[in-house]
Amino acid sequence: MDGRKFNGGHSTKGYAGRKPKADEDRIRTLSINSLESIFGSEEKAFEHIATKAKDSFPHLKLLLEYAYGKPKESVELETPIEQPLFTDTPFPLERLSSETLTELISVYKEMGIDSPIK
Known part of the structure; x- marks a missing residue:
C-alpha cells in the first residue's frame, strides 16, 4: 500500500462536474409534464409566454433565446497602462532616516556591492 488511500481526496466529494444524464432527463421530463x-x-405554454412578451421584456428575452439561441457573451478587458518598474528619477534618499540609511549601507557592504548611497 502506497498511502494514497488516506490523502484526503477531493473537497467536492463527488459533487463536481456535470450532472448525470439520468438526472438531466428526469428534470426535463418533470418540466415538460x-x-x-x-x-x-408545450405549444400553449410558449403561446402564453409570447402573449406576456408583448408587455414584458424578460418574457420576450426568454422567448427569443429559445427561438434563436442565446447570444454569445463577450467580455471587454481593459489593459492597464504599463508602468516602468524603475524610473529615471532617483529615489528621494532625503526622506529616509539616518538609521535606515546606515542599515542600507551595511547591507550593501555585506553583499559586496558598492553602495549607491554616499
Whole structure:
C-alpha cells in the first residue's frame, strides 16, 4: 500500500462536474409534464409566454433565446497602462532616516556591492 488511500481526496466529494444524464432527463421530463398539466401542451405554454412578451421584456428575452439561441457573451478587458518598474528619477534618499540609511549601507557592504548611497 502506497498511502494514497488516506490523502484526503477531493473537497467536492463527488459533487463536481456535470450532472448525470439520468438526472438531466428526469428534470426535463418533470418540466415538460408540469407545462402540459398547467397549459395543456408545450405549444400553449410558449403561446402564453409570447402573449406576456408583448408587455414584458424578460418574457420576450426568454422567448427569443429559445427561438434563436442565446447570444454569445463577450467580455471587454481593459489593459492597464504599463508602468516602468524603475524610473529615471532617483529615489528621494532625503526622506529616509539616518538609521535606515546606515542599515542600507551595511547591507550593501555585506553583499559586496558598492553602495549607491554616499
